[in-house]
Amino acid sequence: MSQPPLYRKLPGRGTRREGTFIVTVAARQSALWLGVDHLLLVDSTLASQDLKRFFFRDIQAVIVRKTHSGRTVNIVMASFAAVVCGLTLTVNDPAGRIALFVIAAFFGVVLLVNSLFGPTCETHLQTAVQREQLPSLHRLRTARKVLRTLRPLIESAQGQLTAEEARARAATLAAAHIAPAPVKAAPELRPCRGSFHTVLFPLLLVDGLLNGAAIFLNSMPLALVQLAVLFGIILTLVGALIRQQDTDLPAGLRRLAHVIIGYVCVLLGVGFVINSVHAMQNPSMQNDLGAMKHFASLDPFEHPWLLVSFAVLCVCSSVLGITGSVLLARYNRARQPVVLIPPAPLPPAPPSAPQPLPVAAAELPPPLLVPPVVPPPPPAPPANG
Amino acid sequence: MSAQPVTCAKCRSPLGDLFNAAELRPCPGCAVPTLVEVFPALFRDRVVGAMAETILTVGDAGCFFHPQKKAVVPCEGCGRFLCALCDVELNSQHLCPSCLEIGRKQGRLKSLENHRDLHDRAALLLATLPLLLIWPSVVCSPLALFLVFRHWKEPGDYVRPGKSRFILAGILAGLQVIAWIGFFLYLAIR
Structure with a gap:
């Protein structure tokens, strides 16, 4: 039987994901290898490989489609780096600045590397019987490079085809074969009770108020209440995100829940950084309660970074809470069934003269006189004797 | 002609106008820049x-x-x-x-x-990853050795054939097993 051919690795490495963006059921490393007469697609997991061969004589087309994922990653990384750099300016402590700078540098490096790799794309390879995505060719530059390698090999197996000839022959392709785009069945929307949202937005308002109060009051009980409210926000937010799926909630309200989760993530991230800086500054303080007492004892007017933090949190929480409450109120108002006001009861019609008969009374036959029903005579008493 | 048309992966619009263009051109359906390389196999009649x-x-x-x-x-x-x-x-x-x-x-x-199941990779993982927590290697190193002996003759990686992973896993797992035996003997003697 035939021996396995020698393969040469083609540039590019990607991940084939199965499942949704949040829950990836299986992630497999995908790579392309060049064989003698075919292209080998290898999808590898930790302990197995799935193989697909595309013979040069069978490859019909390679389609490279530009995507925006690289640009999106750049925007997100730039935002994170900017936020952390902004925080660096508010921290006076050198150790804290260094820690924040390291975090900002991490985001910056990711941004730089992603920019250097260039724009992203998705590549498909088509044969007569299938169309396969090639996850390893997810950068435009790599896809072009691989195409430059493959083109002469495929042309040596099939012959050459100029652009003009290809376009001229494209017109002859049977239009009847064009399959309509797969349309996902829209999920059936159900009305949302909005109980989690009803709690979430007031909690955000309370959080805004508490942060506003914390500017003027520095006490441990207030800090504990703030922590409890934040915990409540996280719990209700998770519930709201779960319950709002496939409901008729307006898109704005749903998007707001996602904005709030981003806000909470930033909040937790900043809290983690501040806590880490504090732990580095005060190595003797071992537990979180001690750190909390320390922060609660700080006067915001003496520590500008604390003042700025409270003010920003107050504004953000209040804006989110108010926006959410308004949107939810609108939704509830729109959802209420329209109550029809019943028309006022009409006054009883006044007694009117009897309607004239259509036929003259003289022409009517005389009324039939029904003879009175006479009870039958009682039976004669039997004769004695 | 029975060839299937080349269509956009997103909007399924036919991409006939973009065939073998030198640069990316917008898809007629969704306007996303697209590059389409087609080859003569696309226009070939299917063999009966x-x-x-x-x-x-x-x-x-x-x-x-x-x-x-x-x-x-x-x-x-x-x-x-x-x-x-x-x-x-x-x-x-x-x-x-x-x-x-x-x-x-x-x-x-x-x-x-x-x-293809890659037993050499599995053996190497079992021989290395548990070292991070040390104690799991009591169980995992003999398992790695078992995999090495059980699947020694089976082919490894399809594109990079070789026994190097098996050898490395065998050496690491063997050393761990010896170390654990020594440790338990030391405890018993002490």
């Missing part, structure tokens, strides 16, 4: 399968699977005569369907292999 001929002359060999049909080639796996219908050509070899199936199941036809 050969029809088996009925035996008309006395003395002609018949197919093993269809005795009424004329044999055209012997199977290179088992030697049975095959008609044009039963002849499966694979990498210039003529095989009957049963030899093809057996070869695929037993992994003898490498060009039909589409899945």
